[in-house]
Amino acid sequence: MIANSSTTIRFLLASRQCELNSLRYLLQRGELVGKISQLVHMLQRERGTSNMFLCAGEGQFADELSLRERDVAGAQAPLLAQLDTLESQIAASPQASRLFSHVASVIYALSLLPALRQQIRQRKLPLPQAMSFFNDIIRHLLSLVFELTDTAAEPDISRALIAMFSFMQGKEFAGQERAIAAAAFAAGQFSEETRQKLLDLIERQERCFATFADFADEQHRLRWQQVQTDSQFERLRRIACSGREGFAADSGLRWFALATQRIDAMKQEEDTLAETLMAHCRARIAAAEQASHQQQADIESLMPQPEEESRYSVFIDNHGWLESGGVRPQLGRSLLTLVQQQSRRLQALDTELAALRETLNERKQIERAKSLLMQHRQLSEEEAYKTLRSMAMNQNKKLVEIAGAMLAVADVFPLPPKE
Amino acid sequence: MIANSSTTIRFLLASRQCELNSLRYLLQRGELVGKISQLVHMLQRERGTSNMFLCAGEGQFADELSLRERDVAGAQAPLLAQLDTLESQIAASPQASRLFSHVASVIYALSLLPALRQQIRQRKLPLPQAMSFFNDIIRHLLSLVFELTDTAAEPDISRALIAMFSFMQGKEFAGQERAIAAAAFAAGQFSEETRQKLLDLIERQERCFATFADFADEQHRLRWQQVQTDSQFERLRRIACSGREGFAADSGLRWFALATQRIDAMKQEEDTLAETLMAHCRARIAAAEQASHQQQADIESLMPQPEEESRYSVFIDNHGWLESGGVRPQLGRSLLTLVQQQSRRLQALDTELAALRETLNERKQIERAKSLLMQHRQLSEEEAYKTLRSMAMNQNKKLVEIAGAMLAVADVFPLPPKE
Structure with missing residues (x-):
């Protein structure tokens, strides 16, 4: 390659x-x-x-x-x-x-x-x-x-x-x-x-x-x-x-x-x-399939025709877009645009997802702390939730903070009784 | 199935x-x-x-x-x-x-x-x-x-x-x-x-x-x-x-x-x-391969011998672990333990990773805000960083807050000049 x-x-x-x-x-x-x-x-x-x-x-x-x-x-x-x-x-x-x-x-x-x-x-x-x-x-x-x-x-x-x-x-x-x-x-x-x-x-x-x-x-x-x-x-x-x-x-x-x-x-x-x-x-x-076809069409229009192939590879390897003029001088710049567009679009998506994930994570922590309590203290789902809630209320903390604290010390929780 | x-x-x-x-x-x-x-x-x-x-x-x-x-x-x-x-x-x-x-x-x-x-x-x-x-x-x-x-x-x-x-x-x-x-x-x-x-x-x-x-x-x-x-x-x-x-x-x-x-x-x-x-x-x-072999061995020791097969399937389908006694009464409970162990281990890993990811996300947001500035205002990496830093200092905010704000409004950023 x-x-x-x-x-x-x-x-x-x-x-x-x-x-x-x-x-x-x-x-x-x-x-x-x-x-x-x-x-x-x-x-x-x-x-x-x-x-x-x-x-x-x-x-x-x-x-x-x-x-x-x-x-x-x-x-x-x-x-x-x-x-x-x-x-x-x-x-x-x-x-x-x-x-x-x-x-x-x-x-x-x-x-x-x-x-x-x-x-x-x-x-x-x-x-x-x-x-x-x-x-x-x-x-x-x-x-x-x-x-x-x-x-x-x-x-x-x-x-x-x-x-x-x-x-x-x-x-x-x-x-x-x-x-x-x-x-x-x-x-x-x-x-x-x-x-x-x-x-x-x-x-x-x-x-x-x-x-x-x-x-x-x-x-x-x-x-x-x-x-x-x-x-x-x-x-x-x-x-x-x-x-x-x-x-x-x-x-x-x-x-x-x-x-x-x-x-x-x-x-x-x-x-x-x-x-x-x-x-x-x-x-x-x-939409993604459409965009993918469009991208492919864009790329094909940029690519050299078979008869240009030999000149093309010389152009790419020895000139790149640093050199203006030559065969298909727009290739380098257009490719740069494509690369940047793709990367910017994915980054924007990822930023939005990261924010969502944070919200989701808080809920997930509460779920996990609950199932930890259920497993290790043999509580029902409802009792586990109430335990968390009352701990939060007593300490004047948010539910997610209590859940986080509980998960952080999960390793020292006593094991469930053996049968 | x-x-x-x-x-x-x-x-x-x-x-x-x-x-x-x-x-x-x-x-x-x-x-x-x-x-x-x-x-x-x-x-x-x-x-x-x-x-x-x-x-x-x-x-x-x-x-x-x-x-x-x-x-x-x-x-x-x-x-x-x-x-x-x-x-x-x-x-x-x-x-x-x-x-x-x-x-x-x-x-x-x-x-x-x-x-x-x-x-x-x-x-x-x-x-x-x-x-x-x-x-x-x-x-x-x-x-x-x-x-x-x-x-x-x-x-x-x-x-x-x-x-x-x-x-x-x-x-x-x-x-x-x-x-x-x-x-x-x-x-x-x-x-x-x-x-x-x-x-x-x-x-x-x-x-x-x-x-x-x-x-x-x-x-x-x-x-x-x-x-x-x-x-x-x-x-x-x-x-x-x-x-x-x-x-x-x-x-x-x-x-x-x-x-x-x-x-x-x-x-x-x-x-x-x-x-x-x-x-x-x-x-x-x-370690994971070792644990996987151990798990497999545990499972095999729980599974019925060929001659038990027919009785076994009856046992599983009609009794489960609700019923004590019968062939291999420990199967249900042991399986429950295996299922719970696996799920708890993965959850503990995930909780720890979520915390790491949060730290990482802050750094990533700053990187992205920087590259946004570089692309759209034709700044060098250094200038982009300085711009972010001075915005943060002027507004008495953390760098990551400014970066987040910038990414949130990324869509309205002017497009880079066309060639």
Whole structure:
């Protein structure tokens, strides 16, 4: 290889090619997020129905459970199929390593489903444990989404992914609210603990949707604002949170129906988000392909004709653009422009992405500190979050500072008890 | 694909494989940095000799120039050869795209060398322009190093790469100091402008070496502290910076010899840094391979014997680890431990890397703001840096804040004048 115009052009084209590849990979990841969203939705339903089943009398909701299981299986198959193709793309990056590690966690969690269902059917598992198994599976799926949102090639698409992730997380808290209140309605009472949990879940939903609104584009933000809260749903929510007793016997079923309506509306919103995301990706790919063709055409018009070849190489090697005159004197300068344009465009993208990544990192630190607490102090997700929050409040610090401090000392954390 | 233990294991192994690949890729990048360091060193020498040639009388330094050109060619060939193999590894990442774009800039800059040399030989190019061409080529090479230091898989190796980059940049300022003062000694006088330039270069060298000390490990920091400054060199530096006239006729040659000694000592230090870096990489690869084998052995000991296969799959699908007893009851729990270990280790690495990346990003923003100014206001690197610094001082802000502000408004910058 020698350092000349042809080699410069080769690397310019290689740079474009990597950019296109990374956009195509992004589209793939977008599709994956869509499939995860579908599976999460079905798992949320099965969780709700399982809770109803465990609280209700013998024989009730068993058929509904079978339907929900079938829906989960229907959503799981396409996701697993896409993950399968992902594995063939072993890459040389720390991100890929983390991604596969998350996939392993997801697959492991999903592999527990059959046993979980059997125990539920046989009523061998108390409701809170059954529910926390479902929560775990969904949490792993959402972590995978979070990993997929990391460091996308395009700031716009990254933002859309973050909006989508926040929305999915908000919807999951709504799903937990549905499941917990459904069980309590079915059991006929709301304990103090249940009411606290519900209030907490409502607060966290709101925070997620606020993050969604921060990152979503105008169109989706407005659409979401227009989704009206149902007044009947709000009335039942008040009953649940106030702990008032003596509600109508069919309140549980009505609650489940209304909460499901609300969550289905969220799923529709999520689908629109996913569609927009894909459309974004496809448009960017088309634009990048177009730009790549244009670049190639520019380069070809600069390159010498075959009969000029011999003079051309002399020109390039001995004159470069330092010398004016000669054959195709514009080649050197034009090539310089192309090289500079490419590098400036990529740098601008990178600067914007770095800012996004910083925002994302703060959220990620909180997630990690939470899962550290969950693993090492055997806390639930909710307890871990509350622990962090109260530490932050007591020390008058930001949540992310506490999370950072916790991660910094992670190595000295006691190991989880051995079985 | 179905969600069971075998699939979980497949993805755990894939995660390991990606990690190993990324470490091997890191080693490759380390080798590349070593080759760039070599080429930069030779270019710095040629620049110095070219300056002597342009200042001295007819016939002097022509042979030395030929020797320097030969050395550059000798260092350029292995670098280009490695870049050539790099191109075959087109990856699907925005990083790869940026990397190739930098390579294109480097190749373009190197392709101008033959023409530059011809003009120098024919004394058609004034010294400052000739020197700024060399500076440009080296700047592009250093940018490539900077890009290569980005987001390594390992915090330790990342830190070593940053230390190496800072050292290389400090050495480049030392090289510019050598070239400028050599020309001025040869010309017999130091103008006010030259003296300012020299003072500035000395200050910037010191800043780079301070950054080097921040990121280097103890051993290299101590080694570098022990590199004694030569008192004769310091005496000539004082003459140069004070603008005192009437120095001995051979001062130029002595300056060049002493400065070269100093820079060669730096190169030795750089070589040690590069060697340590590689040793680091190789040790990490060996450790990761070892861990990977261990993981595989752990997994194999957990996996069923062929005769157990049929019972095993029933066990996994219908019982999972929810059910105790049965065949190999420890499989589920142990697998959970493996999955959690992998994910926790990767997260800990990522947290550390995120903190490093933040530090690095600040430096990168400054570099980018500088090159924006260089491109759009046709400033030299030094002028661009000074512009940023004086803006920061006037507004009582940090350099990185000014750089960030400049990048944020980059789009409205006037385009460079068309030719």
